[in-house]
Amino acid sequence: MRGGVAFLLLALLLFSAPGASGGEGPKKRRPSPCRVVHPGDSAVEYECRRLKKGETLEKLFGERWKDVARFNRIDRRHSFPGLSIKVPLRVEEIEGYTPMPVEYPAAAGEEKFLLLDLSEQFIGAYEFGRLVFSTPATTGDRDHETPAGEYRITAYHRDHRSTLYAIDNTDIPYPMTYALLFHVDSSGAAYWIHGRDMPGYPGSHGCVGLYDEFMQKKYRKMPGAPVLSDAKTLFEWVIAPRREDGSYRLLEGGPRFSIVGEAPR
Numbered sequence: 001m002r003g004g005v006a007f008l009l010l011a012l013l014l015f016s017a018p019g020a021s022g023g024e025g026p027k028k029r030r031p032s033p034c035r036v037v038h039p040g041d042s043a044v045e046y047e048c049r050r051l052k053k054g055e056t057l058e059k060l061f062g063e064r065w066k067d068v069a070r071f072n073r074i075d076r077r078h079s080f081p082g083l084s085i086k087v088p089l090r091v092e093e094i095e096g097y098t099p100m101p102v103e104y105p106a107a108a109g110e111e112k113f114l115l116l117d118l119s120e121q122f123i124g125a126y127e128f129g130r131l132v133f134s135t136p137a138t139t140g141d142r143d144h145e146t147p148a149g150e151y152r153i154t155a156y157h158r159d160h161r162s163t164l165y166a167i168d169n170t171d172i173p174y175p176m177t178y179a180l181l182f183h184v185d186s187s188g189a190a191y192w193i194h195g196r197d198m199p200g201y202p203g204s205h206g207c208v209g210l211y212d213e214f215m216q217k218k219y220r221k222m223p224g225a226p227v228l229s230d231a232k233t234l235f236e237w238v239i240a241p242r243r244e245d246g247s248y249r250l251l252e253g254g255p256r257f258s259i260v261g262e263a264p265r
Contacts, residue, residue: 033200040099153254195231
């Protein structure tokens with residue numbers, strides 16, 4: 001089956017199937033970012049520092065706080081006292097930090113291509129094989145792994161919500177903002193790239209989570225001044241030049257999405 005018929009069947013499947021993401025995963029012991037090792041870490045000299053009461057990323061690192069957050073794959077809501085984070089010995093060296101390759105020859109002939117490295121917990125956007133944007137990601141936890149493989153973005157929905165999971169201690173379906181569908185498994189579970197909390201370790205139910213502090217501000221009341229919105233940036237890059245009106249839309253001919261490596265445990 002091809003074209004409109006295949007996309008129509010896919011749409012029917014998606015609206016009858018639960019999403020594979022939402023929330024922060026089962027309540028388990030949460031690892032410190034300093035205990036989560038990624039291959040790219042070896043290129044940076046760093047030490048572990050336990051955050052003290054009253055300390056925030058902004059207070060400790062000033063304008064460099066976003067670089068430290070990216071290096072730890074964490075957001076400000078999860079940067080709390082007692083947490084041990086990785087602090088580069090020379091913070092200026094991680095400006096615009098990314099472990100993703102600048103060139104990806106396998107995608108040299110493609111206008112848009114996405115690469116997720118599970119071992120790095122980072123995703124990169126490529127145009128004709130050259131990196132144009134990258135951001136930290138949080139992927140599936142041990143019990144809900146994000147499947148490695150070759151996929152394609154087939155649908156998008158700015159205001160998607162989980163059909164399985166709610167925000168902690170509420171009945172509010174977990175918001176999956178700026179959602180990009182890339183896989184539906186044999187059980188009908190849908191896997192998306194979307195905005196969510198960023199805890200600094202693989203913590204989703206299988207989807208690929210990116211920064212959306214504006215969503216956190218709306219539902220969690222923090223951070224006070226949202227800044228990070230990488231989920232939106234990637235969403236707009238993927239769907240351009242198509243119009244977006246908040247509705248669920250199929251995406252014919254969407255970018256190829258390759259997921260490689262193994263998530264840190």
